[in-house]
Amino acid sequence: MAGDPPLSPDWVTLNAYVDGELSPGEHAAVAAAIASDAELARRVASLARLRVATAEAFAAEIDGIAMPSVPASAIRPRYRRAGLAAAAVLALAVSMLAWWTLDRPDDQALQAHLGWAAAPEHSVIAAAQRGAIEIPDLADAGLRVAHVAATGDTMHIGYLGSRGCRVSLWVTPDDEVRTRRDERQGDALIARWSYGGHSYAAIATGMPAARFAVIASSLEQATIERRMPDDATRLALQSGRDQSAPCLG
Amino acid sequence: MPPQDRERLIATLPQLTAYALALVRGAERARDLVQETALRALGARNIPREPAAFRSWLFAILRNAAIDAFRRERLEAGEPAPPPPIPWPVDDSRIAAITVRQGLAALGPEAREILVLVDVAGFTYAEAAEFLGVPTGTVMSRLSRARAAMLAAIGETTVHPLRTRHGR
Numbered sequence A: 001m002a003g004d005p006p007l008s009p010d011w012v013t014l015n016a017y018v019d020g021e022l023s024p025g026e027h028a029a030v031a032a033a034i035a036s037d038a039e040l041a042r043r044v045a046s047l048a049r050l051r052v053a054t055a056e057a058f059a060a061e062i063d064g065i066a067m068p069s070v071p072a073s074a075i076r077p078r079y080r081r082a083g084l085a086a087a088a089v090l091a092l093a094v095s096m097l098a099w100w101t102l103d104r105p106d107d108q109a110l111q112a113h114l115g116w117a118a119a120p121e122h123s124v125i126a127a128a129q130r131g132a133i134e135i136p137d138l139a140d141a142g143l144r145v146a147h148v149a150a151t152g153d154t155m156h157i158g159y160l161g162s163r164g165c166r167v168s169l170w171v172t173p174d175d176e177v178r179t180r181r182d183e184r185q186g187d188a189l190i191a192r193w194s195y196g197g198h199s200y201a202a203i204a205t206g207m208p209a210a211r212f213a214v215i216a217s218s219l220e221q222a223t224i225e226r227r228m229p230d231d232a233t234r235l236a237l238q239s240g241r242d243q244s245a246p247c248l249g
Numbered sequence B: 001m002p003p004q005d006r007e008r009l010i011a012t013l014p015q016l017t018a019y020a021l022a023l024v025r026g027a028e029r030a031r032d033l034v035q036e037t038a039l040r041a042l043g044a045r046n047i048p049r050e051p052a053a054f055r056s057w058l059f060a061i062l063r064n065a066a067i068d069a070f071r072r073e074r075l076e077a078g079e080p081a082p083p084p085p086i087p088w089p090v091d092d093s094r095i096a097a098i099t100v101r102q103g104l105a106a107l108g109p110e111a112r113e114i115l116v117l118v119d120v121a122g123f124t125y126a127e128a129a130e131f132l133g134v135p136t137g138t139v140m141s142r143l144s145r146a147r148a149a150m151l152a153a154i155g156e157t158t159v160h161p162l163r164t165r166h167g168r
Helices: A011-018 A024-035 A038-063 A084-100 A108-117 A209-225 A231-243 B003-023 B027-042 B051-073 B097-105 B109-120 B125-132 B136-156
Strands: A143-151 A154-161 A166-173 A178-185 A188-195 A198-205
Touching: A011 A024, A011 A038, A011 B136, A024 A038, A038 A178, A038 A188, A038 A209, A038 B003, A038 B097, A038 B109, A038 B136, A108 A154, A108 A166, A108 A188, A108 A198, A166 A209, A178 A209, A188 A209, A198 A209, B003 B027, B003 B051, B003 B109, B027 B051, B051 B125, B097 B136, B109 B125, B109 B136, B125 B136
Parallel strands: none
Antiparallel strands: A143 A154, A154 A166, A166 A198, A178 A188, A188 A198
């Protein structure tokens, strides 16, 4: 059933809010409106979810396409369609480049992840602050909780896979609502979002980007909607692990 | 093209492919378009150094290649349609990969283009405006209209994502 579009803030402004494109003053005004209007908050959540789902839909479409080969020069290839071998070489080149261009960490979350990633596998699980945050389950991705460290209001959850993969979830208090932003710092893949009083950063190193995207989406789903992954996400988590190589770091 | 720029080009191929998929229908045509873009980039003399400029430069090459290749099909769709009514309240459980794909398929190239630029490639509004040669306000209206169309399409689709499993 079609209803009336939101009146205040208007639809264009809500989109800009979700995209982080408002000025600080405008952002604060919208945030205040959201805080006092549950329906508005729902609409923002719908927009944020749509934004993530759109990126995932394109990512899934791209996954089915072998990237074209890029010759060393502008000489046009006789055959336009690269084979799987070329795609594999391309993927290797991309991953090696990412490994080679490792940046120094510049934020606390990434430093915590890198510190834990370099630690022995038998890390200690500290007492988790139950009630502050539900620890998402990544068992379908072959990852188990191997490390929980809480300092004040900040929590670092480390997930460990059987093939060396490590994923961190860094949680800090945050009253803002921010849609997910993905970034890469050297070899580290990072996804950040804020919702429900917390800011989250999912981090992995040496993991195929496609697999990390699925894991980050699952963590986001778990933290925003406070529910277990749906069947499609669980299947994607399992498939992502089955189809990916062991992690590099 | 220097080796480091070639590597930057290779790293951008997935984003370029998403953009190509927004402009043309079919994986094969999209792939050919990216291939053509790569070849044009490799033959370029002046290559932007700054990462955002480099990305915009590649996207512009792809857009020009698409216009050259498909000019007869009128890439520009003309006047955009008025925004559809948004089916509030939106059932969030319907916003899933399968319904979003259906929604994307129902959009025109202009709407798909702005969604890829902002949601997939990470262009800011200002970057998208400069890239498209339009005011920032136009980017905002195009993007909000595209998302409204997506939500409307998702609300109307008969396809339902898998039910959520509770209690695990």
